[in-house]
Amino acid sequence: MDAKMGSLERMFQAVLFEVLAVTLSIIGLAVFTEHAISALSGTMIIIATIAMCWNFVFNWFFDKVATGAKEQRSVLFRIFHVILFQGGLLVFTIPVMASILNVGLWEALIMDIGVTFFITLYAFTFNLVYDHTRAYIFHSKNAAC
Structure with missing residues (x-):
């Protein structure tokens, strides 16, 4: 039996995901662009906030459909999930990245695609590990009772 994820756990999952994602994204962008770490940090924190809100809303709706x-x-299903999530997120983040970093939409698109490619692989791995770890903990607690 699978326990449903409550709002508190969803928030924990989203915050954990974003803290790791922001840190790794800042490092990646710093290596591949000439933007200052401070500008990239501010940008990625804002984008992560958008992503965290999107993560909560998207996954809540997604889990209502995918039981x-x-x-x-x-x-294949996990790949579908990640592509839908990341595609929706791009709609929100490209204009934000362009505005904050004072770059054109094309440069923001290229940068965001790089981040998205990384985050897509990261999201796949994170969610796979999180789901299996959660199931292990849930089943271990039930077995101990």
Whole structure:
């Protein structure tokens, strides 16, 4: 039996995801662009805030449609989930990145695609590990009772 994720756990999952994502994204952008760490940090914190809100809303709706045990989702289904999430997020983040970093939409698109490519691989790995870890903890607690 799979326990449903409550709002508090959803917030924990989203914050953990974003803290790791922001840190790794800032490092990646610093390596591949000439923008100052301070500008990239501010930009990525704002984008992460947008992403965290989007994560909460998107996954809440997604889980209403895609029912069943999360740890049993196929790789193809997980790829579909990540592509939908990241595609929706790009709509919000490209104009924000362009505005804050004072670059054109094309440069913001290229930078955001780089971040998105990284985050897509990261999101796939993070969610797979999180779901299996959560299931292990849930099943271990039930077995101990």
